[in-house]
Amino acid sequence: MKPEFERRHSRWYEKLLLGAGFHLVVGLPLVVLVPSLERWGWEFWHHLPDVRTNTILAIIGAFLASLFTLRNMNRFPGAQVGAYITPMVSFAFLIAVAALFFTREGYTRQVLFGGYLASMLWFHAGFFIGKRFRRLKIAIVPFGDARKLRGTRQLDLRVLTTPDLDQVRFDGVVADLYAKDLPAEWEKFLARCTLSRVPVYHIKQIRENVTGRVRIDRLSENEFGSLLPSSLYSGVKRIVDFIGALLLLPLLLPLMAVVAILIKRDSPGPVFFLQPRMGYRQRPFLMYKFRSMYHDMSGEDFTISEDDPRITRVGRWIRKYRIDELPQIFNILKGQMSFIGPRPESASLSEWYEEDVPFFSYRHVVRPGITGWAQVEQGYAAEVDGMSKKLQYDFYYIKHFSLWIDVLITLKTVRILFTGFGAR
Template sequence: MKSTSHSPLDSSTAHRQSAVLGWALKGILVLLLSYAIGWVLEQYQWATYQFPQTVLWCSVPYAITAYWLYNGAYLPQFEERRFLLVATAAPYLAAPLGFALMQQPYSRGAVLLVYLLSAAWFTLGHWRERGRYALSLAYLDSSVPMRLKELLGDASEFSQQDIQLRPLAIPAASDAAPKVTDDTSALAGVVIDPQAPTDVARERLISDLRLQHVRLYSVEAVAELISGRKMLSNLQAQDLWALDGNPAYDTLKRLTDIGLTLAALPLWLPLCLAAGLAVKLNTPGPMLFSQIRIGRNGREFRIWKLRSMRHEKATTARFAQPNDDRVTSVGKIIRRTRLDELPQLWNVLKGDMSLIGPRPEQAEFVRVFAHRIPAYPYRHLVRPGLTGWAQVQQGYAEGEEQTAVKLSYDLYYVAHYSLALDLLIAYKTARILFTGFGAR
């Protein structure tokens, strides 16, 4: 959500956070309206005393929704609507569990009412601000549009975003020092190309922009904002050192992994055994397939999967291909439904993996890619996962070129991983399970 009144020095993320915060505070009226409806229903005996009390308790999921939207403001703009759906629905879906843990009686109708009103409120705010404001950027260097297309790889990806890009208005050269003539208050920032040749006039223009408190974006930063990927071709050594872990969230995430995996044990364990029996009856060979993969901080571990290919002697590591003739008839089904990944929940319980993170790669591939792609080892700053940002955005990588694209998504995840991003990945993963996107 965006607003037209802001300082040009604000980043796009900070500006969106400010808009979400303001809209959420105004949305307290939604809670008051819900409470008033509940009170009226109680007076006419159309609802019990629990209805208005439940409305008051629903201020908690409302606050969680606002917090998630605030913290998810850095996400790419094309993911805004999906994240809005997740952030508004998840807290209210979890509300009955919270009431049960507190042994607090509640009204399901009240939870539904507050959810519908708050979801409508945040959706209205999203579309209102989206219609009033698109991220307006000017570019200083003429090479910026072409460089953006090179970095994004697909011009249509750029044209679909709510970003207006135009050249910066600069008067013709004269004896006086050149000055920016654009109305910078209408700009969210100015894009510069760090690779563009520099001279005294260009430096004066940049200084002029700084004095006007205009935010400067590199072309790589804009490409990341649009695509949700790190730009590997321009990733410098100092940028890699800036990537770091998040110990507090790592701990929360580890506890969540254990809790969710154990809670779902009565569901996934019988399903795993049934699928494994089908594998065993379909073709000769073991039920399970194991392989050495590389995990957090480069540590090797043994990953487990249900065997989906013909049982063969160990061969050189290679990528699975579409319509791979090694895949069995049962293997095609369990790959498409991702049932072959279920044994990896044991790896999650052991701490080798997380539910969400970059997919663990084979040790042989890691050695090759780390040599050819300098940024590759930094994907191991976090635990690998059953699903990840690269999987829901790209799917399966077939070779080195697609692996580089996959890495750009993985490094974006390493740089930004948070509850907001993990919730979005979980939602997109659930949707993918119904489509089979990315299966091999």
């Protein structure tokens, strides 16, 4: 029996062209073969010494890393994957080159560079050709809170007027499943959608996808089915943080020395600002920052505005580009912080938030970070209203705690370093 409704992109050729399979079956061979044939000729596969094998494996590894990272990042709101293709592919090939260099394995530079250029062209072409098809088309059942939803660049939301899809193919249907005014015929319609393999989503799932935030009036399970983030990824992330901090330390120390001299020359007082912060599992710790305010000036624990008179001339500059956060690399080495995670708050502010913001302490289930999802999406927040919104971003990060969201935050942070977004 033919399904009553048909899901968008459900036909076999659509699945092939829009899925990862097309990249693996068509894109990967092209990216490997084009530079190989140009350098080694048509019969290169008859003779594959270690140098050629290493080069081909490096191209394959970098291509696959780029493919799956970009596809997984695309599911997060505001990802703008097209803007991250170049840095992501470049980083993947740099890692491949570094692996070959440190293992002292030979490779052919010309072919590897050709694979890099071919990968760039392939992913950019795929993004622009498939851009229209990747925008989700979602039907809205017009009852309850579902009527308040608005579309984005990633979501094409269309409100239904009757309990029928009118032969339009949708990626899914969203409804407020707890709406008290949902008529019986619309409930039957949702059942028919499910039988036709058209996904039915509760409004909470779509709202989170649109806003990048999780409501904090109640706790909900994360991707792993519990309130606890993945302990496996948490352990791997700690190792990566430690190694990354060790590698960056020799590069950052000269810059930190220059900043320290500028701070000393600009105003009297210590170079560093040490403040008790609430950390992982609610354990207090001393967080290190470069001092950006005049010494011994009274005021609030948080920055009032961008024009806060307590901020020094050098302080205004280092805060804008987040240079004042560099000493926190020592907090990372000590295991108190991570490169990415919810921003740690001062002990006094934490006590205030605990009284006014529901579930505030849940944000301490992961290590705090120098940058995080709230920082790249919202910017600075200190007042309770702003903190409530920031906490919704933190909950979203904890719920989707994974390598993919960390990569996206890293790329967004690089953009912030050049624009100064959200600084105070």
